[in-house]
Amino acid sequence: xxxxxxxxxxxVADALRMGAIEGTAFLGGxxxxxxxxxxxxxxxxxxxxxxxxxxxxxxxxDGGLRIGAGVRNTALAEHAAVRSRYPVLARAILAGASAxxxxxxxxxxxxxxxxxxxxxxxxxxxxxxKRVVGSGCDARGxxxxxxxxxxxxxxxxxxxxxxxxxxxxxxxAVVQVEGPAGARAIAFDAFHRLPGDRPDxxxxxxxxxxxxxxxxxxNPLAAHSTYRKVRDRASYAFALISVAAALSIEEGRIAxxxxxxxxxxxKPWRAVKAEAALKGQVPDDxxxxxxxxAEFADAQPLRDNGFKPLLAQRxxxxxxxxxxxxxxx
Amino acid sequence: MSLIxxxxxxxxxxxxxxxxxxxxxxxxxxxxxxxxCNQGAxxxxxxxxxxxxxxxxxxxxxxxxxxxxxxxxxxxxxxxLHPLQQAFIDHDGFQCGYCTPGxxxxxxxxxxxxxxxxxxxxxxxxxxxxxLDRAEVQERMSGNLCRCxxxxxxxxxxxxxxxAAA
Ligand SMILES: Cc1cc2nc3c(=O)[nH]c(=O)nc-3n(C[C@H](O)[C@H](O)[C@H](O)COP(=O)(O)OP(=O)(O)OC[C@H]3O[C@@H](n4cnc5c(N)ncnc54)[C@H](O)[C@@H]3O)c2cc1C
Ligand code: SF4
Ligand code: FES
Ligand code: FES
Numbered sequence: 001x002x003x004x005x006x007x008x009x010x011x012v013a014d015a016l017r018m019g020a021i022e023g024t025a026f027l028g029g030x031x032x033x034x035x036x037x038x039x040x041x042x043x044x045x046x047x048x049x050x051x052x053x054x055x056x057x058x059x060x061x062d063g064g065l066r067i068g069a070g071v072r073n074t075a076l077a078e079h080a081a082v083r084s085r086y087p088v089l090a091r092a093i094l095a096g097a098s099a100x101x102x103x104x105x106x107x108x109x110x111x112x113x114x115x116x117x118x119x120x121x122x123x124x125x126x127x128x129x130k131r132v133v134g135s136g137c138d139a140r141g142x143x144x145x146x147x148x149x150x151x152x153x154x155x156x157x158x159x160x161x162x163x164x165x166x167x168x169x170x171x172x173a174v175v176q177v178e179g180p181a182g183a184r185a186i187a188f189d190a191f192h193r194l195p196g197d198r199p200d201x202x203x204x205x206x207x208x209x210x211x212x213x214x215x216x217x218x219n220p221l222a223a224h225s226t227y228r229k230v231r232d233r234a235s236y237a238f239a240l241i242s243v244a245a246a247l248s249i250e251e252g253r254i255a256x257x258x259x260x261x262x263x264x265x266x267k268p269w270r271a272v273k274a275e276a277a278l279k280g281q282v283p284d285d286x287x288x289x290x291x292x293x294a295e296f297a298d299a300q301p302l303r304d305n306g307f308k309p310l311l312a313q314r315x316x317x318x319x320x321x322x323x324x325x326x327x328x329x
Numbered sequence: 330m331s332l333i334x335x336x337x338x339x340x341x342x343x344x345x346x347x348x349x350x351x352x353x354x355x356x357x358x359x360x361x362x363x364x365x366c367n368q369g370a371x372x373x374x375x376x377x378x379x380x381x382x383x384x385x386x387x388x389x390x391x392x393x394x395x396x397x398x399x400x401x402x403x404x405x406x407x408x409x410l411h412p413l414q415q416a417f418i419d420h421d422g423f424q425c426g427y428c429t430p431g432x433x434x435x436x437x438x439x440x441x442x443x444x445x446x447x448x449x450x451x452x453x454x455x456x457x458x459x460x461l462d463r464a465e466v467q468e469r470m471s472g473n474l475c476r477c478x479x480x481x482x483x484x485x486x487x488x489x490x491x492x493a494a495a
Contacts, residue, residue, distance in 0.1 A: 035387060051392070094449055099382060100435065
């Protein structure tokens with residue numbers, strides 16, 4: 001690890017002031033950043049610990065929830081309103097990492113966790129445009145079973161590894177940010193980027209900007225929602241494919257629906273094409289499969305991940321089957 | 330400020346790079362807590378911070394200044410074992426023993442989580458009280474790997490301890 005200074009931020013103003021200095025990184029639970037620093041992928045000169053900033057979950061006037069960036073992943077999954085009104089979020093969090101990691105990880109850090117592409121971690125032996133822009137991408141022609149099939153670029157085919165973020169994408173969450181240039185609210189789908197020719201940038205955050213909260217709008221669909229994750233072992237593994245979905249049925253037809261996929265792209269993938277194919281239709285398995293096919297029509301599989309579009313289709317069909325038979329909560 | 334380790338106040342390291350795990354083992358010579366992977370993947374380094382299970386390998390010691398840490402040395406001693414330690418012995422919850430301190434600290438944290446009603450990935454009703462059946466214990470302990478494959482004994486030891494405590 002490269003040497004660094006450590007300080008705790010007492011409040012947001014404190015964090016912003018200290019965070020404005022070049023070479024500074026914010027520290028949440030450290031479960032991703034400490035690992036990346038040990039591998040020298042990240043080499044900040046200063047860490048400003050923001051894990052003690054807001055850990056509150058509050059009701060908003062419009063009937064949604066405001067989740068402080070310092071809320072631990074476990075605390076969010078455990079919150080009564082999340083379990084009853086946003087089950088997809090509780091389930092997505094509980095499907096990720098291990099209990100120990102969820103106890104440490106913060107909401108802010110979860111949003112900004114970096115890809116698990118092994119070439120990104122391999123500072124000694126691999127070329128990686130996300131680590132060193134312009135150096136090349138060893139994943140494109142290498143082992144790319146976990147990599148993206150949608151929205152990738154020549155420069156980078158990495159996926160975003162978070163489970164929680166897939167649920168937040170389906171729930172139209174809003175990321176509340178404060179920075180040197182003031183405060184702004186960012187729609188979840190606009191928060192993470194596609195790689196393009198700047199895969200070093202995972203999100204649209206500017207240097208020194210701090211995540212202060214994530215807001216969930218009120219959403220009557222969300223109480224009828226779930227998350228399903230397919231992975232190489234039953235627990236404690238990143239997703240190959242995951243699906244977050246919420247839906248309502250009126251008079252035998254799908255009145256409204258939200259779907260997001262994990263494990264398919266550089267960002268949590270909000271499936272607007274699949275949603276459009278489902279709305280107003282009578283739910284059945286053939287429809288679910290057609291909706292997934294519409295979403296993955298432009299998929300560009302790599303050498304090792306050609307199974308993903310079909311696995312995504314089957315997973316979506318299973319999840320929507322579960323939600324339309326009312327079996328899930 | 331200071332770290333409270335098993336009830337004793339201890340100075341944090343001067344170098345912020347030192348992990349809680351290395352601080353325990355190298356500075357304080359509390360070698361019960363083990364280093365398996367040093368990257369969050371095995372659970373051997375699990376300790377309790379204010380009663381919550383965490384991975385000491387991914388924790389910078391300075392970040393835990395002011396917090397109360399319990400390691401396996403604080404759970405029980407030779408001649409005065411914690412009932413869960415005895416249960417691991419009685420039900421073959423280990424072979425080489427390397428993962429055991431982490432398994433035991435993790436299980437203690439897990440039991441408190443279940444008591445509070447925290448659901449898991451295999452809980453069907455997110456709002457119901459938790460029953461620690463085999464599948465639940467398996468899922469909740471998935472962050473602790475055992476290279477010797479003593480998992481069945483580990484699950485037995487934990488379940489029987491939970492039943493005995495109920
Ligand atoms: C073995 C292992 C398995 C895992 N498996 C999964 C899995 O299956 N699914 C899953 O979703 N995740 C998984 N994870 C990842 C885990 O969820 C993340 O490491 C965690 O969510 C990161 O949160 P943190 O608070 O620890 O972030 P940190 O490591 O502290 O920080 C991560 C990044 O966020 C920045 N940051 C933190 N807080 C803020 C803020 N408020 N404002 C601005 N920037 C901030 C930091 O500067 C850093 O760049 C796994 C991790 C490990 C080690
Ligand atoms: S896929 Fe992206 S993260 Fe992986 S090696 Fe290529 S550029 Fe790096
Ligand atoms: S040593 Fe900490 S998880 Fe393996
Ligand atoms: S007892 Fe040997 S690793 Fe678990």
